[in-house]
Amino acid sequence: MGRLKTLTRRAFLIGSVAVTGGVAFGAYIVGRDPENPLLAGLGDGEAAITPFVKITSEGVTLITPHADVGQGVYHAQALLIAEEMDLDLGQFEVSPGEPSAAYWNTAMAEEAVPFKSTDESFAAETMRSVMGGVFKVFGVQGTGGSSSMPDSFVKLREAGAVARETLKAAAAARTGVPVGDLTTASGEVRLPDASTIAYTDLATDAAGIEPVRSVTLRDPSEWRLVGKPTQRLDIVGKSTGTTPYGIDLQIPGMVHATVKMNPRRGPMNGYDASAAEGMRGVEKIIPVRNGVAVVASNTWYAIQAANAIEFDWGASPYPPEQDQHWAEVDASFTEERLNMEWRHDGDVDAALNGAEVISAEYRAPYVAHQPLEPLNAIVRVDENGAEVWANHQLPGFLKMQVAGVAGIEADQVTFHNQYGGGSFGHRLEFENITLATEIAMQMPGVPVKLTFSREEDFCQDFGRQIGAARAKGVVKDGKVEAFDLQIATTSAVASQGGRMGLPVGGPDTQISAGAWNNPYDIPNQRHRAYLVPELAPVSSWRSVGASGAGFFNEGPLDEMILAAGGDPLEERIRMCTHDDARKVLEAVREMSGWGSDLGPNRGRGVAFVNSFGVPTAEVIEVTMTDWGIKIDKVFVALDVGTIIDPDNFENHVQGGVVFGLGHAINSELTYSDGIAEQTNYHAAEGMRLYQTPEIHVRGLENAEKIRGVGEPPIPPAAPALANAIFAATGQRLREMPFNKFIDFV
Amino acid sequence: MKKLIFALILTPLAAFAEGETVAINPPVSATTEEGLAAWGRIYEVASHPRCSNCHVGADGYPMWSGPSYGKTRRHGMNINAGESRVGAETVPCATCHYARFEGANDAPHMAPQVAMDWMLPPAEAEWFGKSSVEICNQLRDPERxxxxxxxxxxxxxxxxxxxxxxxxxxxxxxxAPYSLQEHVNDVLVWGVSGYPCEGDTQ
Amino acid sequence: MKLTINGTEREVDVDPEMPLLWVLRDELGMTGTKYGCGIAQCGACTVHLDGLAVRSCQVPVAEAAASNITTIEGLGTPDAMHAVQAAWVEHQVAQCGYCQSGQIMQAASLLEVNPDPTDEDIDNAMSGNLCRCGTYVRIRAAVKTAAKTLQEA
Incomplete structure (x- = not known):
């Protein structure tokens, strides 16, 4: 319990208010369920059974509140409901629904607490439940942190089961047949005489009775849909160009806009739009915060005109030159900037004292998000409120942001969530939303579609946090005897939270995430996190802290194991204290044929990271050719407890590996004169098809709790690659992007 | 279909008449020294990235070199012009470097466009990484x-x-250094002077 | 100015320099063709001009007037998919899907020119199409399946 007290004493604000039993939320309030948002606006003969199921005579709509940015969660959420509800694929529509406290994320709180995911102690569980309570009371609806499946797994199946039992109860009431004699299948209730009543026929009856709340979930052995290969509901649309993204919507009366804001993130001192004013298609030129928006009849006209405006941009709030950023990072390994000592096993200082110390410094730069669909939003403001169309992962906060800009209540904001063309954390920020609102306020009643040009998106990106690590170790008798890791990064949590107006207190849970919670039993091991004061504004980049911390842990550890004369994979297995983790390591050992001779100029590397509760191991095989490194094969094993959609799971893991490797190879954001130097994909392209290796995926299901897989494949990718390159060439890479030091083919 | 691609790509050659025209006025005579001096300037042009990046050999990979690129490397995205020298076997150059008349090439980092379909010269005209003597000998050899x-x-x-x-x-x-007209003038001087290359024995 | 798109004549009145991409998306509401970068670095805007794959962000609309323009909507529909699209569905290629219109148009063009592409041919032809979600493993497989289907047809 001592640790819990220490943490809460350090002003872990949100948690501590609940822990000390502040009046705002006692158990009663936390126990109360939010209103069902489907009840409002329900017509005659329409039923809303739980906030997730709507039935009319026309059809069944399943509410899938988690935003789909490409990870396939609309389909996965629908599977969970349809499974218990005995619907077949094709028998329902899906909708993200209205933003609502009823869709509060029960699982996002997990990452917000400073405990290992494997820590099930009273202190850890208490803190999780407290944070969960806070999320519930605040109605925090959000998609992120690989939490959609953990959030949905029980909740949505329960909703499906409640709907099914309620429909049976409705059928029983209508027919007089006892509920126990009724069954359900393929969207129908079946009577003992083999006659059926379609769910859609029972809408009115169901609307008139109380939902049946006491349900038992089916055993996985009975599943028809969950855990089986199914065709993702959006696949045909996305293969025929018929699924619209936010950027594609056509709202009647819509105008097109683009924006140019200060690339230095400072103020706009002035501008001269005279060249832009007369340009073809331009309708309005509107100053917005830190920049200027152009409204036109076509996005291209708007972009051409915006490019013709001359600006006087103010200075950046951060140092203008990249080397100044690195200098600040390097200056942060101090007592004053120590944010948290996350772990200390044994006595590291004693072990280092007088021994031959191996040390290494590592670096991970800013990287951009830049999903292929650029930032966009459609907003219409009128005397009733505001209507918004966009893809966003924080719908409740979105409404608050729009309301704040428009000077209205959040209740007056209607938000229609859309499919997103990728995110990687990009669609957690609000620039597109608030700027579109600012513009829309200048044109009341007119829907304004704001599209960022790719160049504008790049220069306004809130990249991944910048950071560095210092590792020290001692080896003895063929083993790692001591491992001391210090990590210093800027805080994505504080930067992002600050922009959202959220109080952020307590230790930054991300700086060392993925490193401090490693499962290795090393006699002396210490992890310390240092907070670098804010430099360039940053945000959550897919896998957040672990995207750097995984590299910072697994690179140096590899160096130590090799210095000790050990085998990198065998030693990791030997040191591993966590059963599920050991199994994924053993899996990649088997999958990759680790230990066999690959021949000259070839090598294998391994890395393991547990992020978001998912133990993930990767082995990468490379060849050093005359033209550079070729990445031949990747073997990934990871444990999410239960795999909901196995086909999408494999695609998603492969995609995550490609994402992690691509950025490790060639992507960074660097600042010069306060401006990001990378302006389009030529400068930061990630991986291309020709570089893509074979990627073999094995999903294990030993873990007790279900986890999400959106982020876990990323952190081990970079270190596994660096370790493989070392094995093949003897060259040790300690800084990303790797193409600064070696070529890739 | 490959033939169709070729036809589509080569036809515009005749259709586009835009572009700077040059005066072709060879001198009456030119000395070897003048010829060699002219060759020196021709080589400066030929070895400049704006020319040499596409004057690559039979492997068909255009190059990205010069101040815009930092490190010298092959054209990104694994682009290869193939035997056709226009990418007809895989993805034609024109897919990204679509022909257009004017107003193009303002945006940095955009695929350059000219008033004819983009292509590589024949492999015989390989200049990238070649010496002055090598290029000189190729350029004066009718077989090549x-x-x-x-x-x-x-x-x-x-x-x-x-x-x-x-x-x-x-x-x-x-x-590229100098100008189109100056380059043409140098070619004429070099030709009139007897196509001298360094290392020639008189 | 008149454009022939998917076999239908359309009339637009825009700056002749406007890239075909924006004519399709904003003037005609044909949003299957996507904007990703504007500088031919991502391929999301790929259409066919007389069967040749081109980046529509690089084609001034005036220069497309003489050609038959095919967009993803014209290649195939959910009820009548092109073999490439069917292969994309069979392999469940898409994650977010935003790049896939361009990927499919590029693949379809490749298979017209080169019905039996080698792995190297695919690497050369498709690497101009960027996928930030990293679905390349499945794109390769789908191209091969489509090639087989088309050859057997």
Whole structure:
């Protein structure tokens, strides 16, 4: 319990208010369920059974509140409901629904607490439940942190089961047949005489009775849909160009806009739009915060005109030159900037004292998000409120942001969530939303579609946090005897939270995430996190802290194991204290044929990271050719407890590996004169098809709790690659992007 | 379909008449010294990234070199012009470097466009990484220069609009040295002086 | 100015320099063709002009007037998919899907020119199409399946 007290004493604000039993939320309030948002606006003969199921005579709509940015969660959420509800694929529509406290994320709180995911102690569980309570009371609806499946797994199946039992109860009431004699299948209730009543026929009856709340979930052995290969509901649309993204919507009366804001993130001192004013298609030129928006009849006209405006941009709030950023990072390994000592096993200082110390410094730069669909939003403001169309992962906060800009209540904001063309954390920020609102306020009643040009998106990106690590170790008798890791990064949590107006207190849970919670039993091991004061504004980049911390842990550890004369994979297995983790390591050992001779100029590397509760191991095989490194094969094993959609799971893991490797190879954001130097994909392209290796995926299901897989494949990718390159060439890479030091083919 | 692609790509050659025209006025005579001096300037042009990046050998990978690129490397995205030298076997150059008349190439880092479909020269005209003597010998050899004399080379520089791009590349790229007209003049001097190359024994 | 798109004549009145991409998306509401970068670095805007794959962000609309323009909507529909699209569905290629219109158009063009592409041919032809979600493993497989289907047809 001592640790819990220490943490809460350090002003872990949100948690501590609940822990000390502040009046705002006692158990009663936390126990109360939010209103069902489907009840409002329900017509005659329409039923809303739980906030997730709507039935009319026309059809069944399943509410899938988690935003789909490409990870396939609309389909996965629908599977969970349809499974218990005995619907077949094709028998329902899906909708993200209205933003609502009823869709509060029960699982996002997990990452917000400073405990290992494997820590099930009273202190850890208490803190999780407290944070969960806070999320519930605040109605925090959000998609992120690989939490959609953990959030949905029980909740949505329960909703499906409640709907099914309620429909049976409705059928029983209508027919007089006892509920126990009724069954359900393929969207129908079946009577003992083999006659059926379609769910859609029972809408009115169901609307008139109380939902049946006491349900038992089916055993996985009975599943028809969950855990089986199914065709993702959006696949045909996305293969025929018929699924619209936010950027594609056509709202009647819509105008097109683009924006140019200060690339230095400072103020706009002035501008001269005279060249832009007369340009073809331009309708309005509107100053917005830190920049200027152009409204036109076509996005291209708007972009051409915006490019013709001359600006006087103010200075950046951060140092203008990249080397100044690195200098600040390097200056942060101090007592004053120590944010948290996350772990200390044994006595590291004693072990280092007088021994031959191996040390290494590592670096991970800013990287951009830049999903292929650029930032966009459609907003219409009128005397009733505001209507918004966009893809966003924080719908409740979105409404608050729009309301704040428009000077209205959040209740007056209607938000229609859309499919997103990728995110990687990009669609957690609000620039597109608030700027579109600012513009829309200048044109009341007119829907304004704001599209960022790719160049504008790049220069306004809130990249991944910048950071560095210092590792020290001692080896003895063929083993790692001591491992001391210090990590210093800027805080994505504080930067992002600050922009959202959220109080952020307590230790930054991300700086060392993925490193401090490693499962290795090393006699002396210490992890310390240092907070670098804010430099360039940053945000959550897919896998957040672990995207750097995984590299910072697994690179140096590899160096130590090799210095000790050990085998990198065998030693990791030997040191591993966590059963599920050991199994994924053993899996990649088997999958990759680790230990066999690959021949000259070839090598294998391994890395393991547990992020978001998912133990993930990767082995990468490379060849050093005359033209550079070729990445031949990747073997990934990871444990999410239960795999909901196995086909999408494999695609998603492969995609995550490609994402992690691509950025490790060639992507960074660097600042010069306060401006990001990378302006389009030529400068930061990630991986291309020709570089893509074979990627073999094995999903294990030993873990007790279900986890999400959106982020876990990323952190081990970079270190596994660096370790493989070392094995093949003897060259040790300690800084990303790797193409600064070696070529890739 | 490959033939169709070829036809589509080569037809515009005749259709586009835009572009800078040059005066082709060979001198009456020129000395060897003048010829060699002219060759020196021709080599400066030929070895400049705006020319040499596409004057690559049979492996068909255009190059990205010069101040715009930092490190010298092959054209990104695994682009290869293939035996057709226009990418007909896989993805044609014109897919990204679509022909257009004017107003193009303002945006930095955009695929350059000229008033004819983008292409590589034949593999015989490999200049990338070659020495002055090597290029000189290739350019004066009718077996390796498309059967051309100096007049035909000058005419080639006049008509093939893709070559004009070297001096007005746009997008913040460093142009080839001198100018199109000066380059043509140098070719004429070099030709009239007897196509001298260094290392020739008289 | 008149454009022939998917076999239908359309009339637009825009700056002749406007890239075909924006004519399709904003003037005609044909949003299957996507904007990703505007500088031919991502391929999301790929259409066919007389069967040749081109980046529509690089084609001034005036220069497309003489050609038959095919967009993803014209290649195939959910009820009548092109073999490439069917292969994309069979392999469940898409994650977010935003790049896939361009990927499919590029693949379809490749298979017209080169019905039996080698792995190297695919690497050369498709690497101009960027996928930030990293679905390349499945794109390769789908191209091969489509090639087989088309050859057997």
């Amino acid at each position: 220069n498309g059967g051309r004399d100096f007049r035909a080379l000058a005419s080639h520089l006049d008509h093939d609009l893709i070559l004009h791009w070297a001096w007005t590349p746009g997008g913040g790229r460093e142009p």
